[in-house]
Amino acid sequence: METVSTNTAHGGTQGVYKHASRETGTDMTFSVFVPPHADGAKLPVVWYLSGLTCTHANVTEKGEYRRLCAELGLIFVAPDTSPRGEDVADDADKAYDFGLGAGFYVDATQEPFAKHYRMWSYVTDELPGLIAENFPADMDRQSIMGHSMGGHGALTIGLTFPDRYKAVSAFAPIVAPSQVPWGHKALPGYLGDDKAAWRKHDAVALIEDGARVDALLVDQGEADNFLAEQLKPQLLDAACAKAGIDLTLRMQPGYDHSYYFISTFMEDHLSWHAKRLG
Amino acid sequence: METVSTNTAHGGTQGVYKHASRETGTDMTFSVFVPPHADGAKLPVVWYLSGLTCTHANVTEKGEYRRLCAELGLIFVAPDTSPRGEDVADDADKAYDFGLGAGFYVDATQEPFAKHYRMWSYVTDELPGLIAENFPADMDRQSIMGHSMGGHGALTIGLTFPDRYKAVSAFAPIVAPSQVPWGHKALPGYLGDDKAAWRKHDAVALIEDGARVDALLVDQGEADNFLAEQLKPQLLDAACAKAGIDLTLRMQPGYDHSYYFISTFMEDHLSWHAKRLG
Numbered sequence: 001m002e003t004v005s006t007n008t009a010h011g012g013t014q015g016v017y018k019h020a021s022r023e024t025g026t027d028m029t030f031s032v033f034v035p036p037h038a039d040g041a042k043l044p045v046v047w048y049l050s051g052l053t054c055t056h057a058n059v060t061e062k063g064e065y066r067r068l069c070a071e072l073g074l075i076f077v078a079p080d081t082s083p084r085g086e087d088v089a090d091d092a093d094k095a096y097d098f099g100l101g102a103g104f105y106v107d108a109t110q111e112p113f114a115k116h117y118r119m120w121s122y123v124t125d126e127l128p129g130l131i132a133e134n135f136p137a138d139m140d141r142q143s144i145m146g147h148s149m150g151g152h153g154a155l156t157i158g159l160t161f162p163d164r165y166k167a168v169s170a171f172a173p174i175v176a177p178s179q180v181p182w183g184h185k186a187l188p189g190y191l192g193d194d195k196a197a198w199r200k201h202d203a204v205a206l207i208e209d210g211a212r213v214d215a216l217l218v219d220q221g222e223a224d225n226f227l228a229e230q231l232k233p234q235l236l237d238a239a240c241a242k243a244g245i246d247l248t249l250r251m252q253p254g255y256d257h258s259y260y261f262i263s264t265f266m267e268d269h270l271s272w273h274a275k276r277l278g
Numbered sequence: 279m280e281t282v283s284t285n286t287a288h289g290g291t292q293g294v295y296k297h298a299s300r301e302t303g304t305d306m307t308f309s310v311f312v313p314p315h316a317d318g319a320k321l322p323v324v325w326y327l328s329g330l331t332c333t334h335a336n337v338t339e340k341g342e343y344r345r346l347c348a349e350l351g352l353i354f355v356a357p358d359t360s361p362r363g364e365d366v367a368d369d370a371d372k373a374y375d376f377g378l379g380a381g382f383y384v385d386a387t388q389e390p391f392a393k394h395y396r397m398w399s400y401v402t403d404e405l406p407g408l409i410a411e412n413f414p415a416d417m418d419r420q421s422i423m424g425h426s427m428g429g430h431g432a433l434t435i436g437l438t439f440p441d442r443y444k445a446v447s448a449f450a451p452i453v454a455p456s457q458v459p460w461g462h463k464a465l466p467g468y469l470g471d472d473k474a475a476w477r478k479h480d481a482v483a484l485i486e487d488g489a490r491v492d493a494l495l496v497d498q499g500e501a502d503n504f505l506a507e508q509l510k511p512q513l514l515d516a517a518c519a520k521a522g523i524d525l526t527l528r529m530q531p532g533y534d535h536s537y538y539f540i541s542t543f544m545e546d547h548l549s550w551h552a553k554r555l556g
Contacts, residue, residue: 008539
C-alpha cells in the first residue's frame with residue numbers, strides 16, 4: 001500500500017492510498033479518514049460507497065463527514081467505484097452508467113468485464129483486509145452507507161452480511177436495479193441474462209428472498225432527477241414493510257441528487273451509525 | 279445577473295451566479311449561500327475571498343460553511359479571484375501566482391492588466407451592490423474573511439473599511455506582500471514601482487500607516503509549505519501588538535495550506551463573525 005497524500009483535518013488524518021489489487025488486477029485508490037484517537041485504540045469503520053462517475057475523491061472533498069467522524073471516533077473509508085486503467089474494458093459508447101466509474105459492486109461474469117470488474121470481492125473482502133492491516137480499525141464494528149449506485153452497493157452488501165455491518169444506510173439509493181434502466185444495462189452487462197444472479201445484487205429482491213437486517217435509514221431528495229425512473233424508494237418501502245424491516249425513509253423536499261444533498265444529511269447518518277456501532 | 283445553478287443544502291440555497299461586470303469588463307461568476315430564513319428577513323453577509331488558483335468553486339465545494347451558516351443565519355458570498363476570458367491578460371509564463379486566478383484584490387494601474395484587473399473595486403463596490411439588490415442581505419451587517427491571497431484581500435479590505443466590515447479574519451493570509459516573493463511579483467506587476475501604492479495593499483503596512491480594527495482572528499497551519507517564505511504571520515503579530523489591535527493568531531500544528539485546514543476551522547471563524555455581526 002502506497003500513501004498518495006495525507007492531510008491533517010479536524011484533528012485527524014485524511015489519507016489517500018493506492019495499492020495493486022489482486023481482485024481487480026489494477027491499481028486501486030481509496031481514501032481513509034482516521035479521527036483523533038488514543039494510542040492503541042481500535043475504532044469502528046464506516047464504509048462509504050460512491051455513485052456513478054465518482055471516485056473516492058468526491059465524498060472526500062464534498063461529503064463533510066470529517067467533523068462528525070472526529071467527534072464520534074469513526075474511521076471513514078471511501079473506495080473507488082470501478083477498476084481503472086488503459087487495459088480495463090469500458091462501455092462501448094463510453095456512457096457514464098456502465099463500465100469505468102460504474103462497477104455496480106458486483107463480480108462480473110461476462111466478458112470483457114469479468115477480468116477486472118470484481119468490485120464485490122474488492123469491497124467486501126480484499127479492501128477490508130488492507131484496512132485491518134494498516135489502520136487502527138476494529139473490524140468487529142463495521143457499518144456501510146452509500147449514494148445512488150453506492151447506496152445500491154451498501155444495501156446489497158449490508159443485506160448479504162447482516163452480522164458484519166452493524167448499520168446500513170443510503171442516500172438516494174438504487175433499491176431495485178432489476179426494475180430500472182440503470183440496472184437493465186448493468187446487470188446483464190456484468191452478470192449475463194440469468195436473473196437469479198441479478199437477485200443477489202438487488203436490495204428489494206434480496207429482501208423478497210429472505211435477507212434481513214433490523215433497520216435501514218434512507219434519505220431521498222424529492223427534487224432528485226433520477227427519483228421516478230431509477231431510484232423508486234417506494235419499492236424498498238413496500239419490501240421492508242412486508243419483511244418487517246424497520247426502514248426509516250425520509251423524503252426531503254427540495255433536495256437533488258448532488259453532494260449538497262449528501263453533505264446536508266451526512267451528520268444524521270453518521271450519528272445513526274455511531275449509535276449502532278456502540 | 280444570471281443563475282448558473284441552485285442546490286438546496288442545509289435547509290438553504292447554494293447558488294452560483296454570473297453577470298457582466300462593469301469593473302472587470304468580463305463575465306464574473308460568484309456563489310452565494312442563503313440560509314433558511316423568514317420571509318422578508320434581512321441577513322448579515324460574510325464575504326469569503328479565495329486564494330491563488332481558486333475560483334468561487336473551491337470554497338463552495340470544500341469549505342464546509344453551510345451547516346453553520348444555516349444555524350447562525352449568515353449569507354456567505356464567494357467571488358472569483360480574477361477576471362477571466364480570452365482577452366484577459368495573463369502572466370507571461372502563465373505562472374499560478376500572477377495574472378489569471380491571482381488578482382490580489384487590487385485595481386491594476388499597469389498595462390496590460392489595468393483594463394480588466396479591477397478586483398478591489400469589484401469586491402468592495404460592484405459586487406456588494408449586486409448582492410444588496412438580489413439577495414435578502416442586510417448590508418449594514420457585513421464581515422470578511424479569506425484564505426492566503428484572499429486572506430490578504432480580507433485583511434486589506436477590512437482595514438480600509440473598518441466601519442463596513444464588523445469582523446475580519448483569515449486562514450493562512452499573506453500579511454505583508456511587500457516583504458515576500460508573491461507580493462514582489464504581483465505588486466509591481468499590477469501597481470508599478472511606486473511603493474506608496476503597495477502600502478495600501480499590504481495589511482502590515484496599512485497598520486503601520488494607521489489603519490485600525492478592534493480585533494482580528496487568524497489561523498495558520500504549522501505544516502503550511504508557504505509559512506516561512508510567503509505568509510510570515512509574525513509580521514502581523516508585531517504590527518498588531520504595536521498598534522493595539524487585538525489579534526488572535528492561532529498556530530495549528532500539523533495543518534497545511536489546503537481546504538482540509540480551512541474546513542476544520544471554518545466553524546470557529548463563522549462563530550466569531552456571527553458574534554460580531556449581532
